[in-house]
Amino acid sequence: MTRPLVLLTNPIEPQERLRLAESCEVTELATPDAASMLAGARQAQAIIVRAPLPDDLFERCPGVLAAVRHGAGVDMIPVERASVAGVMVANAPGANAVTVAEYAISQMLQLSRRLARIDRNLREQDWPRARALADGGTDLAGRTLGVIGTGAIGGALGRMAGLGLSMTVLGHRRSPGALPEPMQRASLDELLASSDYVALTCPLTNETRGLIGAAQLARMKRGARLINVSRGAVVDQAALIEALGNGHLGGAALDVFETQPLPADSPLWNFDNVLLSPHMAGITVDSMRRMSRMVVDQVLEMLAGRPPRHFVNPQVWPTRRPNPFAVPAST
Numbered sequence: 001m002t003r004p005l006v007l008l009t010n011p012i013e014p015q016e017r018l019r020l021a022e023s024c025e026v027t028e029l030a031t032p033d034a035a036s037m038l039a040g041a042r043q044a045q046a047i048i049v050r051a052p053l054p055d056d057l058f059e060r061c062p063g064v065l066a067a068v069r070h071g072a073g074v075d076m077i078p079v080e081r082a083s084v085a086g087v088m089v090a091n092a093p094g095a096n097a098v099t100v101a102e103y104a105i106s107q108m109l110q111l112s113r114r115l116a117r118i119d120r121n122l123r124e125q126d127w128p129r130a131r132a133l134a135d136g137g138t139d140l141a142g143r144t145l146g147v148i149g150t151g152a153i154g155g156a157l158g159r160m161a162g163l164g165l166s167m168t169v170l171g172h173r174r175s176p177g178a179l180p181e182p183m184q185r186a187s188l189d190e191l192l193a194s195s196d197y198v199a200l201t202c203p204l205t206n207e208t209r210g211l212i213g214a215a216q217l218a219r220m221k222r223g224a225r226l227i228n229v230s231r232g233a234v235v236d237q238a239a240l241i242e243a244l245g246n247g248h249l250g251g252a253a254l255d256v257f258e259t260q261p262l263p264a265d266s267p268l269w270n271f272d273n274v275l276l277s278p279h280m281a282g283i284t285v286d287s288m289r290r291m292s293r294m295v296v297d298q299v300l301e302m303l304a305g306r307p308p309r310h311f312v313n314p315q316v317w318p319t320r321r322p323n324p325f326a327v328p329a330s331t
Contacts, residue, residue, distance in 0.1 A: 004303050004325040007040045010050035012070060013292035020296045024303070045325060046299050052076045058085040065321050066302040068295050071096060071282060072152070074312055075204040075231060083313045086321040090308035092294040096282035097152035103281035104157050104199050104227050105165070107253035108145075110275055111197075111225050113137040117272050141166040146195030147183065148172050148211070149202025149230065155180035157199055170195060174207065192219040197227060204231035214239035223250035229281045232257040241267050244274065255281040 006020060008028040020026055027044075029036050032051035041047060041061040050070045055078045058064055062085075067077050069091040082089050110116055114133045121130035145161045147154045150171040162169040162182035170191045171183035179185050188211075192198060198220060202208050212226075213236040220226075226249060228235055237258045243249045251273035257266075260279060268274055282291075298308035303325055307317055 002325075004045040005043050006046045006048060006299060007037075007044040008048050008050075009037060009053075010070075012048060012050075012295065013288045016289070016292035016296045020299065023300060045323075046303060048295055048299065049076050053078060055081060058082050058087045062321075065323055066090065066299065066308075068092075068298050068302075068308070069312075070291050070295050073203050073231065077312075079313055083316050086316055086319050088302055088308065088316060088320055089312040090295075090298045090302070090310050091312055092291045092298075093310055094152040095290040095294050096287035097156045099284050099287035100153045100201070100229050100282045101156035101160055103255070103277075104201075104229055104253075105160050107227055107275050108140060108161075108197055108225070111251045111253060111273070112140055112143075114273075116275060120272075142168075143196040144168040144170060144194055146170045146172070146186070146191035146198045148188070148191065148198065148200050149208075150179050150183060151201070151203075153229065154199070154201040155183075157201060158183045173202075188216070189219060192216055193221065195224060196221060197225050199227040200230040200234050202230050202234065204233055208234050210234070210236055212236065212240075214242070217243040217249065220249065222248055225250050226252040226254075228252070228254050228256055230256065232260065237268075244268075244271050251275075253277075255279055 003025050005025045005027065008026065009032040011028060017026060027040060029040055034054045038054055038057060038060055041057055041064055044064055046066045046068065047064060048068050048070055053076060058081055064087055066088040067082060069077060072091055072093040074089060074091050077089055079089050114137055118130045118133050121133065145167045147158050147169060150173045154171065158169045158171060158180055161167040169183045170186040171179040172186055172188050172191045211234050217239055240252065244252060253275040255277045256279050262268060262276065268276065298310065301308050303323065305323055307314065
C-alpha cells in the first residue's frame, strides 16, 4: 500500500523526522509561502505546521486528514474551517513552556541591567558611557511581574520569577479558578498599574487581539517594561511605539510583531531600550526535540486511526475525513 505523505512547512528535529519517515513519506517546503503550501498539500495526508496555513487550504486539499501545530498556539491553523472540512487538528502544549519562560527571564535581566546597551557601547570603545549606564540598573528581586495568560508558559514564568528571583508575581486570566503558585490573581487594570514588568504569554484569540492598546499602556507604571512572547497582534504596535517614544515605558522585549519579519522602516529598530528577536523565544535544541516528539507521536496516532493526545477539535472525530492508510501507532 502507498505510504501516507506528511508535509512539513518548516524543519523539525532530525531524529524525529527520521522516525516519521519509517512509516510515512516526508516532504519539506523550501519556502513556506501560501502558494507552496497549497501545492505541497495537494497530495498530503497530514501537515506539521510551523508557519500560517492559507485559510482555504483544507477545502482545496481534500486529501489532508490532519494538521498538527509544532507548538501550542493554533492561530496558524484555520481551526474552524478545518472542523467544517472534517480535518483533525492537534498541537503540542507545554513542550516549550520552560524555554519561553527562560527567554522572558533573560530579557528581563537584560533590560534591568541595560546589558545590551552596555555591551554595544563597550564594543565601540566608549568605556565611560558603558560604565555610566550601570548606575541606572535595577534588581529584579522585590519588583513586581504581571503575567497576562497563566497557562503552561505563564505558570513556568511565574514560578521562575517568584521562587527563583524573589519577585512578586501577579497573574491575569479570563477564566475562574486558582492560579499557579506563587501567582496572585489580579484584574487587568490592577496588574497593569502595579507591575514593573508585564509579560504577555496569552494565546491569540478574538478576545486577546488588541488587548494591550493605548489605554492599557497608559495605565502601566511610568518606566515599566513590556515583554511580549505571545503574538504581535495582542499589542497595538503603533500605541506601543508612542509609549516608548514619549518615555512612558522604560523599555520592551519583543519576540513577535504585527508584521513578521519586522519591516526595515519600523521605528522599533531605533529604540536602544527595546530588545528584538525573530519569534524564537520557544526554540532551543531541547524544546525542538520535545515538540517534534510530541507532534510525530500524534501524526502517527491519527494516521493509525486513533485520536491524538492533544485534540484541538475533538468534535470532528465522528465525521472526520476517511483515512485510506494504516501506519503503526507510536509506542
